[in-house]
Amino acid sequence: MNIERIKGRVNKMAPKMETLNTEENKSDNGSGIASTTDNSLNFKNGIIGKQQSENEDRSFLLKGTKLETEINNNRITDLGNGSEIVYFPRFLSYDDAWRCFDYLNTQIPWTRPTIRVFGRSCVQPRDTCYVASEGLPKLVYSGYQPQPYSWHRFPLLLQLLRAVEEAISGSRYNSLLLNRYSGGNDYVGWHSDDESLYGPTPQIASLSFGCDRDFFLKKRPSKSSPSQVLEKKSKDEPVSKRLKRSNNTDQHSFTLKHGSLLVMRGFTQRDWIHSVPKRAKVDAVRINLTFRLVL
Known part of the structure; x- marks a missing residue:
């Protein structure tokens, strides 16, 4: 699909959903409601790239320029218990993000693998690619083991890696899982990135490009919790309606915007699960990069 057509669709169809938790912008007053605050968190501008000749294809590049980032307008959501x-x-x-999108959409060797879910084989409902440093333990999820590509095969990914590490104080990453959602029927179901190779408290940084998509978080249910029984009874109900009915402190949602960065850290993968649900009215592409540290 032509990049200008994708831009047009994204601009027209980007979801305008705000966080469902209306209490998030209030400080914690002891009531147990999660608090969200603005804080710079010692984030700093990332730097991208080396010099390049002016006649190179502009779609491949942020090389030789300073990456424009907005680091002060961030929101911290305390989910509790670390x-x-x-x-x-x-x-x-905006412009740098579109240059990245163009490169990622056209230069990454996307594949749509067959995975196993609840004992059944099915085609994964999104495209994927895996990049990792040499010598790391193999990643396996849903019965699928992606073959890792080298960072050096994709200079822009290496540049983005460095920019994210420079932006997040004390962070270090050595692997990257890329996903491409071709439209509203592509999605990722409820899950957590709690594979043992990431350790007990992984810090996962997620960059989004293209169409805005909803991102939901909910507290991991216990096997006998009433909320789990209710969810089974209403499994055909839209996710947004189920979340509105649940306790606000047990669920959160974000709109993952073009060029946005979301960081999950602490015990988020142990205690919470997340998803990007289907959206019938969305027909534009979203690309997501999740940077991870394999121990």
Whole structure:
């Protein structure tokens, strides 16, 4: 699909959903409601790239320029018990983010693998690619083991890696899982990134490009919890309606915008699950990069 057509569709169809938790913008007053605050968190501008000739294809590049980032307008969501989300609605500038999108959409060797879910084989409902440093333990999820590509095969990914590490104080990453959602029927169901190779408290940084999509978080249910029984009874009901009915402190939602950065850290993967649900009215592409540290 032509990049200008994708831009047009994204601009027209980006979801305008705000966080469902109306209490998030209030400080915790002891009532147990999660608090969300603005904080710079020692984030700083990332730097991208080396010099390049002016006649190179502009779609491949942020090389030789300073990456424009917005680091002060962030929201911290305290999920409780050592779990935390940091969200930057516009981490990358609009133009830089579109240059990244164009490169990722056309230069990454996307594949749509067959996976196993609840004992059944099915085609994964999104495209994927895996990049990792040499010598790391193999990643396996849903019965699928992706073959890792080298960072050096995709210079822009290496540049983005460095920019994210420079932006998040004390962070280090050595692997990257990329996903491409071709439209509203592509999605990722409820899950947590709690594979043992990431350790007990992984810090996962997620960059989004293209169409805005809803991102939901909910507290991991216990096997006998009433909320789990209720969810089974209403499994055909839209996710947004189920979340509105649940306790606000047990669920959160964000709109993952073009050029945004969301960081999950602490015990988020142990205590919470997340999803990007289907959206019938969305027909534009979203690309997501999740940076991870394999121990």
